Amino acid sequence: MAKRIVILGGGTGGTLMANRLRKLFDRDEAEITVVDKDDRHVYQPGLLFVPFGLASVDEIVRPRARQLHNGISFHETGIDHVELEADVVHLENGTTLPYDVLIVATGTHLQPEETEGMTGPGWMEKVFTFYTPEGAAGLAEALYDFDRGKLVINFIDLPIKCPVAPLEFAFLVDSYFHECHVRDNVEITFVTPLDGAFTKPVASELLGHLLTEKGVELVTEFNTGEVDGAGGRLVSYDEREVPFDLLVTIPLHGGADYVNRSPGLGDALGFVPTDPATLQSKARPNVFALGDATNVPTSKAGSVTHFEGELLTENVRRFLAGESLDASYDGHANCFIETGFDKALLIDFNYETEPLPGRYPTSLGPMQLLHESRLNHLGKLMFQWMYWHVLLPGREIPGISPRMTMAGKKAVETNA
C-alpha cells in the first residue's frame, strides 16, 4: 500500500520537498499531498526590490499549484490543527488527512500586532514593512514621495527571515536617495536590538563599516517596546527614543497559528523543535520539518531550506525503509547581500563557521565572499530564474554542495 506523505505549506520548502519526493517514489509507493491556505507563491527575495520600483508584486508571485509536479495533490485551505497521537491533520474545510510521514514547511509569519502601537495610527502611512507584498508596494509609494526627513530602519527582535535584509534595505535606500539627488536631505538610521550591525563577528564588523561609509547612523541594543506612529517615535523598553518621519520596520516573527493549536508540536513562539542534524522533529519520529518553520539555529532563509531539502528527502526515504537517519545537515546557509549601486556581497556559513572572506564556491571563484562586486549583484538577480526553474523543481545546482566547504575561505582573527 502506498505510504501517505502530507506536506504542510506550499512555499519554498514544501514545494521542493514535494517535487523531490515525487521523483524519488513511484506513485504506488507514495501519495504526496500539499496543503496551503492560498495559491500565491511569493518569491520572497524579490520583496526587497519592490520599494525601489525595481520589481513589481506581479512579477514575484506565481500560483503555488503550478509549481508542483504531476502526481501531487494540492489542498487550498487553512490548517486547523495536527493531531499527533492519531497521525492526522485536520483542515479548516473539515477534511482530515491521515499520514505516515508529516513534513512541516509552513514557514514563519509576521506578528506586527505583538508590538505596542505598530499597527496603530500611521501603519501603512508612515510605518511600513517590506516583508509582505502589500507592505513593500505601499512603501514604494511612500518612498516615491519622500525627499527629506528622517528615515529609520529597524527590526524588533530575532528571529527574522533573511537577517541581512534590513541591512540590504539600508544600503539600497542610500543608493536610491543618491540617484534621486536628495540624499543630503535625508537622515538614515539603522536601529537594531543586537550589539552590532549583524550577529556574526567578521561580517558584523564589515557591514558596520559599510553603514558608516554610507553615512547611515547605527543605534544598537535598542529593544523596541512601542511604535508611536502619530508622534513619529520608536521607544525602547529602557526608555530611549528614536524619531522618524518614515519607519521601515520588520515585525516580530512566529510560527504558523495552527502550530500553537497542535499540542506538542511547537515551542513558545510557534516554531517546531527539530533535530538540527537530521531535521526530524522532537515531537514524533514520523514528523519532520524544514525551512523557517523549525527552531534550528541557522538563518531563516531560502538557501537553508534548499540545502535542508536534499538531506530531508534522503531521511524520509530512510525513515520509510526503517533505516537510521542521515545526521549530516550542518546548518549551511548562503546569501547575497545587496550593497547598493549595483553591487553585492556574498556570505556562506554554517552552524559552526561564521561568514569568512575568500572566494565561492571554490578558491577559483567566480564569486567573492564578503567583498562587494557587480558579479555578486548579477548573481542575486539571476537567482530568481534559478528559484523557479531549478530550486523548486528539485534539481541540483551544479557545483553547489548542500554541506558547507572551507574551499576558498580565509580564516580571520577577530576580537570577538
Place this chain on the structure above:
Amino acid sequence: MATIEMTGIARDPEGFLTDPAQWNENVAETIANEAGITELSPRHWLIVNYMRDTYLSTGQAPSIRALGKESGVQIKELYVLFPKGPAKLAAKIGGIPKPHGCI
C-alpha cells in the same frame, strides 16, 4: 548583602560563568551586586531560576520574547528588574553562558 570570594570561579571576559556547575545562590547575589542590583527579590529569583532551569534542561537560554511569554513576568517588568538587557543579565546572574541571538 552577600559577598563571597569569587576566585576559583571561571568567568569569561564579560563576566559570564563558563561552568554552570560552579554556580550557587551566593554567586548569583555577588554578580547581581556587580551589576547594580542590591538585592535579588522573589521576582528576580523567579526569572533567574527560570533561565537556569530552561538552559539546563534544553541547552538553550530563552530569548527575551520567550521569557515574556512563558515566565509569567511581562517584558516591561523584566526591564525594571534587570535594566538594559534582561535576558543577558539574568543569564549572567543565573550562571549560564551568554545567550546567543539566533541568527
